[in-house]
Amino acid sequence: MAKIRWKRILARTALALLLIGCSEKSKNPMSPEDGTSPRGLDPFAQNAKLGRGMNLGNALEAPNEGDWDVTLKSEYFELIKSAGFNSVRIPIRWSAHAAASAPYAIATSFQQRVDWAIEQAFARQLAVVINIHHYEEIMLNPAAHKERFLAIWKQLASHYQNYSGDLFFELLNEPNSLLASDLWNQYLQEAITAIRQTNPGRILLVGTANWYNISSLKTLTLPADDRSLIVAVHYYNPFQFTHQGADWVPGSDAWLGTRWSGTPAERQAIQRDFSEAASWGAAHNRPLNIGEFGAYSKADMTSRALWTEFVARTAEANGMSWHYWEFIAGFGVYNATTNDWNYPLLYALIPKTSPALTVASSLRLPP
Ligand code: BGC
Secondary structure (H helix, E strand, O other): OOHHHHHHHHHHHHHHHHHHHHHHHHHOOOEEEEEOOOOOHHHHHHHHOOOOOEOOOOOOOOOOOOOOOOOOHHHHHHHHHOOOOOOOOOOOOOHHHHOOOOOOOEOOHHHHHHHHHHHHHHOOOOEEEEOOOOOOEEEEEEEHHHHHHHHHHHHHHHOOOOEEOOOEEOOOOOOOOOOOOOOHHHHHHHHHEEEEEEEHHHHHHEOOOOHHHHHHHHHHHOOOOOEEEEEEEOOOOOOOOOOOOOOOOOOOOHHHOOOOEEEEEEEEHHHHHHHHHHHHHHOOOOOOEEEEEEOOOOOOOOHHHHHHHHHHHHHHHHOOOOEEEEOOOOOEEEEOOOEOHHHHHHHHHOOOOHHHHHHHHHHHHOO
């Protein structure tokens, strides 16, 4: 009896909150195009808008959307918003949809698909990061791909110049191999200069060389007078835990069974890495984003949830925004088969007490 009443009260409260949300939405629309290129945005305030975010991985950064069994649906954005996330990061393989020779035109149909995804996010008041992801050719032969990389950004910058400042551009996911620090410092400068011609104040995310490693912050050189930047790093340590059994990491089957139980030594190792990043951020007065972190599904769920929670809270304690890797594939916080959340991971990311989650929970009661 008491339980039934409680559910009714919850349902009414949820509805009331939703209605407040709706009326706020109509008063304060976040439209994809607000008609002006963003200016005067505070990068720290914009980083707070990224807040707790979700990577929509394995969709648009596959060679073609669907190749890796993920095709974006509008309900994904709804689920992510209702669970209490603030933003989405959309990894995109533009290099597979741009011509091989100058002027390196981006295919219109693919551009429109990305427009659709951005609009889905904005319609739900989610901020959006788009990037260039899996441009593997530039890592192996930087000189041969530099002009194409810059041309892709010129096209994107022009196309999105009048979009709201809650659209963020991230220059290039995980520079690695021959695109090492020195070269990356030159390329990022040129990409920023190209984007700034049409987007003087948009907030850009710039990551470090060597796969966005925290230890590469010390070799990162940014244009000192451009304050509209957020610096991104990725976090997958201990790698033998997070990537056990990952078929794209040779030898990782030998790590199967590696657990993470949050011993003092395990926690301190993560805290040390994050304070190294935070000190760099403070010394350079740059906001920081953990653009990816996650533990692959071959690890046990208890360890995954403990690690995920610890990393997310440590990032937050250091004032960093974050994007979990990822929504609905091998690291997935959402299970495509049961069509429901992996609740231990969801609660690790968004603590159960979060008001936004209370609303989501009453719409679809968790176990
Ligand atoms: C890659 C993914 C990979 C993930 C974890 C991402 O940056 O794009 O393919 O699953 O890192 O290794």
